[in-house]
Amino acid sequence: xxxxxxxxxxxxxxxxxxxxxxxxxxxxxxxxxxxxxAFIQDGNTNxxxxxxxxxxxxxxAVGADHxxxxxxxxxxxxxxxxxxxxxxxxxxxxxxxxxxSLARVANDLRSRFAYIFSPTPYPxxxxxxxxxxxxxxxxxVGPVEILPFSVFHGAMExxxxxxxxxxxxxxANRIPPASENALxxxxxxxxxxxxxRVHHSHFNLQQAIEQVEMRKIxxxxxxxxxxxxxxxxxxxxxxxxxxxxxxxxxxITI
Numbered sequence: 534x535x536x537x538x539x540x541x542x543x544x545x546x547x548x549x550x551x552x553x554x555x556x557x558x559x560x561x562x563x564x565x566x567x568x569x570x571a572f573i574q575d576g577n578t579n580x581x582x583x584x585x586x587x588x589x590x591x592x593x594a595v596g597a598d599h600x601x602x603x604x605x606x607x608x609x610x611x612x613x614x615x616x617x618x619x620x621x622x623x624x625x626x627x628x629x630x631x632x633x634s635l636a637r638v639a640n641d642l643r644s645r646f647a648y649i650f651s652p653t654p655y656p657x658x659x660x661x662x663x664x665x666x667x668x669x670x671x672x673x674v675g676p677v678e679i680l681p682f683s684v685f686h687g688a689m690e691x692x693x694x695x696x697x698x699x700x701x702x703x704x705a706n707r708i709p710p711a712s713e714n715a716l717x718x719x720x721x722x723x724x725x726x727x728x729x730r731v732h733h734s735h736f737n738l739q740q741a742i743e744q745v746e747m748r749k750i751x752x753x754x755x756x757x758x759x760x761x762x763x764x765x766x767x768x769x770x771x772x773x774x775x776x777x778x779x780x781x782x783x784x785i786t787i
Contacts, residue, residue, distance in 0.1 A: 534573065534575040534576070534600075534658055534677070534696070534697060534786065534787050535573070535574045535575075535597055535784055535785070535787070536571055536572070536573050536574075536699060536701070536723075536784070536785055536787060537571065537572045537574070537596060537782065537783065537784040538570075538571055538592060538723070538756060538779045538780065538781060538782070538783045538784075539567065539570045539571055539572050539581075539587075539591035539592075539594060539781065539782075540566065540567035540568045540569045540570040540571075540585065540587055540760060540781055541566045541567075541569060541756045541757065541758055541778075541779045541780055541781055541783075542566025542568055542569060542757070542759075542781075543566075543568075543569070543611070543727070543757060543758065543759045543760075544565055544568065544569055544609070544610065544611035546566060546568055546586075546587065547564065547565060547566040547758075547759075547760045548565065548611040549760055552760060554760055554761075555764060556760040556761075556762070556763065556764055557760050558708070559764060559765075561764065561766060562767060563676075563765040563766070563778075563780040563781075564764060564765050565781065566758060566780070566781055567585075567587040567590065567591060567781055568585035568586055568587045568611040568612075569583065569585070569611065569612075569639065569703050569704075569725070569756055569757045570582055570583040570584070570585055570587070570588070570591055570612075571583070571675060571701060571723070572591070572595050572597070574762075575675065575676050575677050576675070576676065577599055577746075578601050578674060578675035578676060578677055579599055579600050579601050580600075580601055580602045580603070580604060580674055580677060580679075581597075581600060581602075581603045581604070582603075582604055582605075582606065582694065582701060583603075583604075583605060583606055583613070583703075584603055584605070584612070584613055584614075584615040584616050584618070584619070585610070585611045585612050585613065585614055585615050586610070586611065586614040587615065588614075588615025588616075588618045588619075588730065589615060589618040592618070592768055594725065594773060594781075594782065597622075597653075598625065599622060599625060599626055599673040600619065600622040600626075600630055601631070601632060601674050601675055602630070602631045602632070602633060602672075602674045603619065603631070603632045603633070604632075604633045604634075604672070604679065604681075604692075604694060604779075605632065605633065605634040605635075605638055606691050606692050606693065606694075606703055606704060607635070607638060607686060607689065607691035607704065608634075608637070608638045608645075608691065609640070609704070612704075613638075613641075613642065613645075616642065616646055616649070617646070617649075617659055618659075619632075619659050620657065620658075620659050620663070623659060623660045624700070628660070629660040629661055629662040630659075630660065630661055630662065631661075631662045631664060631674070632661050632663050632664065633663065633664050633666050633672060633681075634663070634664075634665065634666065634692075635665065635666065635667075635690075635691075635692060636665045639665050640661050642663065643663075645766065646659075648650075649661060650663075666681055666692075667681075667713075668681055668682050668683040668690075668692065668711075668712070668782070669681070669682060669711075677696060678696070678697075679694050679695070679696055679709050679742065679759075680692070680694065680695040680696075680715055682694070682695060682711075682712040682714075682715035683696055683709055683711065683712050684702055684704075684705035684708050684712060685705060685706065685707040685708075685709065685722055686704040686705055686706065686710070686727065686734050686735075687706065687733055687734030688692040689734075691704060691705070693705065693712075693715075694787065695715045695716070695719070697787045698718065698719060698720040698721060699719065699721045699722075699723065699785075699786055699787040700715065700716055700718070700719045700721075700722050700723070700724075701723045702722070702723065702724045702725060703723075703724075703725045703756060704725055704734070704735060704757060705724070705725055705735070705736060706732065706733070706734050706735050706736055706740070716748055716750075719748070719750050720750070720751050720752060720787075721750070721751075721752045721753070721754070721785060721787060722744075722745055722748075722750045722752070722753045722754070723753075723754045723755075723779065724741050724744060724745070724753060724754075724755060724756070724764070725755070725756055725757035726738045726740075726741035726742075726755035726756070726757070726758060727757060727758070727759050727761075728759040728761040728762045729761070729762065729763075730761075735757065738755070738762065738768075738779070741755055742772075742773060742776065745775075745776060746773070751775055752775050752776075752780075753775065753777070754776075754777060754779040754783065754785070755776070755777070755778050755779055756779045758778060758779070762778075765778055765780060
């Protein structure tokens, strides 16, 4: 099974429009970050995690010719704004695409993308099988078993996902005790690390490092990275052993 980090940036992406900082003007391609998302492949099964504004570009980058499911962490724009771009998969597969989310997120999608869920949608609108799920409710997509679990993004409860020995956490600043079971035995943790300062709804880099160290997880990849973090090459060289900044296109086997 492979997981690709198709995006590792924040809601504005990097480079940020109009910014002249050292990261946004960097020539290093690892400092170019699309909105945070990931893509799971197991044999012929393809699963996308989140569909932000860069979803089309990300699917082209991984060469996806079909999509078995889309699983959503939460309803913020940088995680769902690309939902309309599942249409090519509808045309190729000639069936609705399964989209899994919390009930709150599903209600937001029905409102924000009302044209998709209209009783009489216009021809060519995306076709979605919207499936509401709960934390700790195991999902099966082809051979892939997924365990959703709760984390907190400020006061907002959102989903993270355990797949095999990998856990994927983004947009979090707190992991509740009820979710600790989902992290037992994790060998690779993908977790958000915004920048160096304390933030009201995201782990900063030091907090993310602490989350890894307290659970003795062998390998960690940091994602949802701000341009305020600093240059990839410099920050990465200073991280503890077994930890690294993620970058767009990074693929690992789990």
